[in-house]
Amino acid sequence: xxSLSIRDVHKAYGPTxxxxxxxxxxxxxxxxxxxGPSGCGKSTLLNMIAGLDSITxxxxxxxxxxxxxxHPSERDIAMVFQSYALYPNMNVExxxxxxxxxxxxxxxxRRERVAEVAQMLQIEPLLKRxxxxxxxxxxxxxxxxxxxVREPKIFLFDEPLSNLDAKLRVDMRTEIKKxxxxxxxxxxxxxxxxxxxxTLATKIAIMKxxxxxxxxxxxxxxxxxxxxFVAGFMGSPSMNLIPAELxxxxxxxxxxxxxxxxxxMLLPVGDNPAYRDWIGKPVILGLRPETITDVGSAEQDSxxxxxxxxxxxxxxxxxADVFAIIELNGREVVGRMRASCGAKVGEKLSVVxxxxxxxxxxxxxxxxxG
Amino acid sequence: MSDTTRxxxxxxxxxxxxxxxxxxxxxxxxxxxxxxxxxxWISMTRSRMLPxxxxxxxxxxxxxxxxxxxxxxxxxxxxxxxxxxxxxCGVLGLLLAILLDQKIRAEGFLRTIYLYPMALSxxxxxxxxxxxxxxxxxxxxxxxxxxxxxxxxxxLINPKMAIYTVVIAGVWQxxxxxxxxxxAGLRGIDNEQLKAAQLDGASAFQTYRRIIxxxxxxxxxxxxxxxxxMAIKSYDLVVALTGGGPGNATxxxxxxxxxxxxTRNQMGVGAASAMVMLMTIAAIIVxxxxxxxxxxxxx
Numbered sequence: 001x002x003s004l005s006i007r008d009v010h011k012a013y014g015p016t017x018x019x020x021x022x023x024x025x026x027x028x029x030x031x032x033x034x035x036g037p038s039g040c041g042k043s044t045l046l047n048m049i050a051g052l053d054s055i056t057x058x059x060x061x062x063x064x065x066x067x068x069x070x071h072p073s074e075r076d077i078a079m080v081f082q083s084y085a086l087y088p089n090m091n092v093e094x095x096x097x098x099x100x101x102x103x104x105x106x107x108x109x110r111r112e113r114v115a116e117v118a119q120m121l122q123i124e125p126l127l128k129r130x131x132x133x134x135x136x137x138x139x140x141x142x143x144x145x146x147x148x149v150r151e152p153k154i155f156l157f158d159e160p161l162s163n164l165d166a167k168l169r170v171d172m173r174t175e176i177k178k179x180x181x182x183x184x185x186x187x188x189x190x191x192x193x194x195x196x197x198x199t200l201a202t203k204i205a206i207m208k209x210x211x212x213x214x215x216x217x218x219x220x221x222x223x224x225x226x227x228x229f230v231a232g233f234m235g236s237p238s239m240n241l242i243p244a245e246l247x248x249x250x251x252x253x254x255x256x257x258x259x260x261x262x263x264x265m266l267l268p269v270g271d272n273p274a275y276r277d278w279i280g281k282p283v284i285l286g287l288r289p290e291t292i293t294d295v296g297s298a299e300q301d302s303x304x305x306x307x308x309x310x311x312x313x314x315x316x317x318x319x320a321d322v323f324a325i326i327e328l329n330g331r332e333v334v335g336r337m338r339a340s341c342g343a344k345v346g347e348k349l350s351v352v353x354x355x356x357x358x359x360x361x362x363x364x365x366x367x368x369x370g
Numbered sequence: 371m372s373d374t375t376r377x378x379x380x381x382x383x384x385x386x387x388x389x390x391x392x393x394x395x396x397x398x399x400x401x402x403x404x405x406x407x408x409x410x411w412i413s414m415t416r417s418r419m420l421p422x423x424x425x426x427x428x429x430x431x432x433x434x435x436x437x438x439x440x441x442x443x444x445x446x447x448x449x450x451x452x453x454x455x456x457x458x459c460g461v462l463g464l465l466l467a468i469l470l471d472q473k474i475r476a477e478g479f480l481r482t483i484y485l486y487p488m489a490l491s492x493x494x495x496x497x498x499x500x501x502x503x504x505x506x507x508x509x510x511x512x513x514x515x516x517x518x519x520x521x522x523x524x525x526l527i528n529p530k531m532a533i534y535t536v537v538i539a540g541v542w543q544x545x546x547x548x549x550x551x552x553x554a555g556l557r558g559i560d561n562e563q564l565k566a567a568q569l570d571g572a573s574a575f576q577t578y579r580r581i582i583x584x585x586x587x588x589x590x591x592x593x594x595x596x597x598x599x600m601a602i603k604s605y606d607l608v609v610a611l612t613g614g615g616p617g618n619a620t621x622x623x624x625x626x627x628x629x630x631x632x633t634r635n636q637m638g639v640g641a642a643s644a645m646v647m648l649m650t651i652a653a654i655i656v657x658x659x660x661x662x663x664x665x666x667x668x669x
Contacts, residue, residue: 098580
């Protein structure tokens with residue numbers, strides 16, 4: 001059953017169009033993450049789902065009911081804001097129950113619901129405190145409690161973790177994920193952090209300049225990015241995008257790579273029928289850093305493993321791994337090696353290219369080929 | 371040679387703030403605090419037309435003051451004026467601020483209009499309202515000329531009502547300022563809280579009553595302190611508008627103090643009344659300042 005459906009939604013402020021026809025459908029229980037760089041319209045879209053922003057044209061349905069002109073309080077949604085937006089003059093209990101009170105729920109029932117939610121979020125000892133007496137993480141919990149207590153059809157999260165420090169952000173991320181798994185609720189979550197998107201989502205909608213770039217599961221976005229923007233945005237370090245020429249090598253499509261010492265090598269990209277038309281033409285090769293490895297950490301069951309000596313320009317140790325930068329076709333290319341692989345700056349290393357996950361893009365349209 | 375220049379330059383740099391501040395510090399110390407002490411001393415002497423510093427009588431003048439009918443009238447009037455002035459200014463200021471906060475067009479222009487009376491001196495306000503409320507000159511005459519012959523508005527010359535005209539003029543002058551204070555407070559409230567309230571299903575009225583106005587507590591306090599001390603000090607407005615009259619119907623402590631000190635040859639009693647006013651204002655302002663500075667030290 002479709003829980004939220006967004007059909008050809010536009011938003012314009014005067015002549016400036018900030019959303020140019022968005023179509024998204026999610027099922028009940030889905031965790032949709034809207035992700036994109038700032039100014040891509042993701043927060044505007046969330047506000048439109050919440051009813052805090054009007055819809056210029058198009059249609060938003062919640063459980064098959066068009067809510068375009070429904071007041072925010074009657075859409076059966078609850079929202080967690082970036083600044084938490086707790087009412088500073090009320091204590092935690094009042095903050096959580098305010099929405100219920102406005103809906104004229106009897107006091108006794110309100111108490112029960114608040115107690116239930118407080119227990120779930122482990123904020124019972126804080127109920128009598130004012131928001132100013134809470135830490136960032138505690139405020140975050142209270143803000144979630146305020147949303148949970150309403151038991152809405154859809155939860156909306158507007159960059160809820162961006163005000164927390166790095167460690168707490170990771171903890172709260174896990175907590176949100178647990179909560180979603182336990183309650184099975186439908187969630188729409190806005191963030192600019194692609195790691196948050198990858199870890200939390202069951203579906204990601206990636207936006208840029210008011211246009212939906214791709215909608216899919218995290219794995220789809222990661223492995224089959226629709227275009228170069230999606231490829232570059234998802235993943236850290238981001239995908240290497242290397243201009244190359246597609247050639248036929250033994251009847252199979254391959255890309256020609258020129259190393260720093262001017263020697264070239266051919267990397268077959270697999271026999272995808274769509275590639276045939278591109279032979280002899282320039283393409284952009286997309287390779288994730290983890291597909292460029294040292295010999296020991298290569299994915300052994302991959303049918304498309306190729307080895308070549310490459311000069312290491314820079315190494316960036318991260319502890320577990322070391323990111324080695326090599327030069328291919330005049331571009332800096334990042335590979336992900338084991339820390340113990342022995343990569344040294346200025347020396348050659350035997351590098352394995354796992355071409356199973358390689359993708360090709362059209363340099364003109366920036367769309368994926370195949 | 372160069373060493374001594376450097377040290378004298380250093381000395382100057384270190385002490386420049388003190389040097390610059392010291393004249394005004396000395397002047398304030400002498401003319402404000404010195405004369406407060408001087409007045410306090412006079413209030414305990416038998417001074418009549420001129421200060422007589424050697425005739426100490428203790429608190430006799432204060433006793434006299436509280437038995438003076440005029441002082442009682444002045445206090446009654448202050449109670450009426452002060453209460454209404456603070457209340458109406460506060461309510462009107464808040465109301466105007468809320469209305470202006472509705473994202474209306476030409477807000478800057480309207481804000482200026484409401485704020486402008488504050489730029490006038492109370493003397494100008496008093497004189498303008500005196501003309502406007504004068505039955506033979508202003509509102510009443512105009513209404514009569516337009517044909518409303520039964521219209522009557524004689525508060526200015528009615529001893530029972532004259533103090534309320536002072537309230538009207540005072541409110542007209544100050545409510546814009548209070549509005550500006552409240553407006554600044556309203557603007558300081560996080561926009562997301564209002565969105566959250568909307569999602570929680572609170573009506574506009576409930577949002578203001580339950581969420582916004584409780585957050586303006588500090589503004590209410592500031593407004594109260596500003597208005598209260600203005601009410602107690604108010605002198606020029608009364609002098610320009612009613613001159614304390616008709617009779618002594620609009621006598622307030624400040625006009626009482628002036629007339630006893632400088633025209634009725636009762637300098638001792640006048641000084642005593644000045645001290646009572648000072649204590650009253652101090653009772654309002656000192657706790658406020660204390661709370662303010664303590665808050666800053668904490669945060």
